[in-house]
Structure formats: C-alpha cells, structure tokens
Amino acid sequence: MKHRLRWAGFNLAGLIILASCGGKQQQQQQAPAAIPVTVADVTTTNAVYYDEYPGTLTALNQIQLTAQVSGYITGIFFKDGDKVSKGQKLYTIDAQIYDANYQQSVANLQVQETNLIKAQKDADRYHELDKNDAIAKQQVDYADAALEAAKKQVAAAKATVNSVQANVKFSTIYAPFSGTIGISLVKVGTSVVAGQTVLNTVSTDNPMAVDFAVDQREIYRFSQLQQKNDPKDSTFIIAFGSDVYPQPGKISLIDRAVDPQTGTIKTRLVFPNDKNLLKAGMNTVVKVKNSSSTPSVIIPHKAVTEQLGEFFVYTVGDSSKVAQHKVHLGKQIGTNVIIKDGLEAGQKIVVQGVQNLREGAVITTAPPQQPGAPQQQKK
Numbered sequence: 001m002k003h004r005l006r007w008a009g010f011n012l013a014g015l016i017i018l019a020s021c022g023g024k025q026q027q028q029q030q031a032p033a034a035i036p037v038t039v040a041d042v043t044t045t046n047a048v049y050y051d052e053y054p055g056t057l058t059a060l061n062q063i064q065l066t067a068q069v070s071g072y073i074t075g076i077f078f079k080d081g082d083k084v085s086k087g088q089k090l091y092t093i094d095a096q097i098y099d100a101n102y103q104q105s106v107a108n109l110q111v112q113e114t115n116l117i118k119a120q121k122d123a124d125r126y127h128e129l130d131k132n133d134a135i136a137k138q139q140v141d142y143a144d145a146a147l148e149a150a151k152k153q154v155a156a157a158k159a160t161v162n163s164v165q166a167n168v169k170f171s172t173i174y175a176p177f178s179g180t181i182g183i184s185l186v187k188v189g190t191s192v193v194a195g196q197t198v199l200n201t202v203s204t205d206n207p208m209a210v211d212f213a214v215d216q217r218e219i220y221r222f223s224q225l226q227q228k229n230d231p232k233d234s235t236f237i238i239a240f241g242s243d244v245y246p247q248p249g250k251i252s253l254i255d256r257a258v259d260p261q262t263g264t265i266k267t268r269l270v271f272p273n274d275k276n277l278l279k280a281g282m283n284t285v286v287k288v289k290n291s292s293s294t295p296s297v298i299i300p301h302k303a304v305t306e307q308l309g310e311f312f313v314y315t316v317g318d319s320s321k322v323a324q325h326k327v328h329l330g331k332q333i334g335t336n337v338i339i340k341d342g343l344e345a346g347q348k349i350v351v352q353g354v355q356n357l358r359e360g361a362v363i364t365t366a367p368p369q370q371p372g373a374p375q376q377q378k379k
Contacts, residue, residue: 034364037353039316040303044295044345049331049338050287055212055238057282059203060270061177067192067199068170069093080183084175084202091199093192095171101164109157112150119143119150179204208271208278209252210238212286213264219254222267225288226251236269238284245284247272290331297339301332303351316348320363 075092078084123143129135175181182201186192192199214222225235236249249271258265269286271278290296304327305312311329314322330338343349350357357363 034320034362035353035356036366037350037357037363039348039363039365040300040351042297042299042339042343042345042347042349045298046295049290049333050237051290051331053212053214053286053288055210055269055284055286057278057280057284058209058211059179059205059280060207060209061179062201062203062280063176064201065090065173065199066195067093067173067197068194069095069098070192070194071095071097071171073186073188073190073192076184076186076188078181080181082181084179084181086175086178088175089172090175090181091173091186093171093173095168098164098168098171105157105161105164109154109161112154112157116147116150116154119147123147173199175202177202177204203280205276205278205280206273208273208280210249210269210271210284210286211266212269213259213262214254214267216258216263216265219258219265222251222254226254235289237287238269238271239287240282240284244287245271245277295345296330297343297345298333298336299339299343299349300351301335301337303349303354304329304337305354313343314350314354314357315343316350316363322350322357322359322361322363324359 071094073091074094077089077091084090123140123146126135126140126143130137130140179202182203184200186197186199190197236251238245238249249269252268252270254268255266299313303313305314311327312324313327315325317323325342327342328340330340332338350363353363
C-alpha cells in the first residue's frame with residue numbers, strides 16, 4: 001500500500017514538471033518574432049524639379065456670333081480660318097423686310113411730327129384768344145391736351161424708328177474684335193432665327209492662355225510667383241507629351257475665390273503664340289519649377305505604401321518597433337520621392353519588407369536565418 005502511494009506521488013510530480021515546461025515552451029512560441037527589414041535615414045536635398053498640373057488652353061477673348069434677326073443668309077465675306085479685323089463685315093442677312101419697316105416707321109414719324117406742329121399752332125392761337133377772353137376755357141384745355149398727345153406720339157414714333165433701324169443694322173454682322181474666325185456653321189441661303197442660330201466663333205490667339213487648378217495650400221506660393229513675373233524666366237512651361245513648348249509663360253491672374261467643392265483655385269498663365277502652334281481647347285501639362293529655398297525631404301519611393309488613396313511610411317521608434325505615418329507626396333525624382341509633409345530629416349524609415357509590417361511590429365535589420373544554418377551561440 002505504501003509503495004502504491006509513493007508511485008502515485010512520483011507520477012503527480014512528473015506531471016507538474018511536464019506541464020510547467022510545456023507552458024514555458026508555449027510562451028516562447030507565442031512571442032512574435034522580429035521581422036527582418038532594411039531601414040534608411042530620411043534625408044533632405046536641394047534638387048530642382050517641376051511640379052506638374054493638368055491644364056487647358058483657352059483664348060483670352062472669344063465670342064460666338066449669333067443671329068440677332070431672323071431671315072436668310074445673303075452673304076459671307078471671309079474664308080474659314082481667316083484673320084479678321086475689328087469692324088470687318090462677316091455676314092449679311094436678308095434685310096428687305098427690315099428696310100421696308102424702317103421706311104414705314106420713318107414716314108409715320110414724319111406724320112406725327114406734322115401733327116405736332118399743327119397741335120402747337122392750335123394751342124398757341126387759343127392761348128392768344130384766351131388772353132382777350134375771346135374763347136372758352138374748355139377749348140384751351142382741349143388744345144393743350146391735344147398738344148401733349150401729339151408730343152407723346154412723336155416720341156413713340158421715334159422709338160419705333162430706332163427699333164427698326166437696329167434690326168437693319170443687325171442684318172449685317174461685323175467682327176467684334178481682331179482675331180481668328182472659325183469654320184462657318186451656315187451657308188448662303190441658310191435660314192437663321194434671331195437669338196438662336198450660331199453662325200461662327202471669333203477668338204484671339206496671340207497670346208494664348210492656359211488655365212489650371214492649384215491647391216489652396218499653394219496660393220501663397222503662386223501669389224509670390226505672380227509678383228516675380230519675368231518674361232525670360234522659365235518657371236512656367238507647358239508640355240504636350242514629350243514635346244515642350246519652346247517659350248515660357250507668366251501668371252496672368254489667380255481667380256477671386258477657392259472652389260469649396262474641390263479646394264482648388266483657378267490660375268491662368270499666358271504664353272506668346274507667334275507661330276500659332278497653340279490652339280484653344282488643347283490639353284497640356286503645366287510644369288512649374290520648384291523655387292523653394294529650403295531643402296526638401298526625400299526618401300526612396302519603395303518605402304511608401306498606399307491605402308484608400310492615402311500614403312504612409314513606417315518609421316522606426318524605440319525598442320525597434322515601427323509606427324505608421326501618413327505623408328503627402330511631392331514630385332518623384334528617379335527612384336526617390338519628395339515628401340511635402342509628414343516626415344523630418346533624421347528619422348529612420350523602413351524601405352524594404354514593408355509588406356510584412358503592421359502597427360507596433362518589432363523589426364530587425366539582421367539578415368534572416370537560413371534554414372539548416374548553425375545557430376550562433378549566445379555569449
């Protein structure tokens with residue numbers, strides 16, 4: 001009986017020792033292993049680069065020619081794409097009806113002016129008779145009323161003449177300013193409707209403007225660039241694919257307000273267009289030279305991760321733990337990228353192995369242990 005109790009005690013002690021060893025092994029297995037990565041220091045540079053913005057070419061002055069009277073086109077006095085001068089005759093619309101109405105309104109004005117002369121004479125005569133008390137007061141009042149009515153009829157007739165005369169003038173369409181006229185949308189004999197039918201478009205083409213949107217955080221920078229406008233400065237250039245326009249531009253204006261929906265403000269550049277290479281409506285890339293006097297933060301582009309349209313890097317902190325930091329990217333220069341905001345020079349970031357990391361992960365910069373390789377003995 002004593003031997004059985006002694007063996008039972010030995011078994012119980014053995015189970016306790018095994019359980020204790022197993023718990024320690026399990027704790028060792030649950031401890032997270034350090035993730036091997038490559039780190040680098042955040043540095044600064046004075047690199048010269050161009051910020052790029054999508055832009056659209058537009059004419060500084062442009063207008064659609066619309067018929068102001070209804071009728072048929074009777075004449076076209078230019079060739080499509082011609083250079084036209086201010087006041088040059090471009091189109092004529094059949095004015096026979098308007099000429100007839102004008103003559104009729106002029107004749108009516110003359111009749112009303114004759115009636116006014118008669119009413120004036122009658123009123124003068126009655127007032128002379130009234131001085132001698134030789135006519136009834138009522139007749140004098142009637143004469144004065146007739147005179148006032150005649151004056152109003154003359155004024156109405158003059159307004160009619162002016163209105164019809166305007167229609168006669170509108171039947172001939174002139175160039176509102178000097179520029180280039182486009183392809184005519186009507187032919188001789190085409191019926192046009194007042195206020196509806198577009199005949200053509202005239203626009204200026206030298207200089208040419210380029211409109212592009214600037215983030216509201218850059219308003220101060222562009223306002224300073226506007227004050228330093230120099231025709232020979234290459235701060236602003238435009239490109240079409242790999243082709244760069246040979247002449248630089250300058251800021252013409254910055255719009256009056258920020259668009260609250262996009263947080264951007266429209267900015268307009270002006271470029272000389274002596275050779276007529278720039279056409280309204282063309283899409284281009286506006287390149288603005290970085291003129292910052294302070295060094296820019298630069299890191300390897302492969303250190304950046306993207307999540308839902310936002311960009312992050314992993315910085316190395318105490319105890320070799322990493323933390324995720326949001327950054328705003330600038331221009332990419334080769335394999336590196338400018339960081340506008342989010343990092344400072346001297347910080348350490350992970351540049352390789354970022355795909356294996358998470359917030360608070362422990363890292364190591366030692367090379368990973370190869371399978372089967374002898375482990376180094378701890379001293």
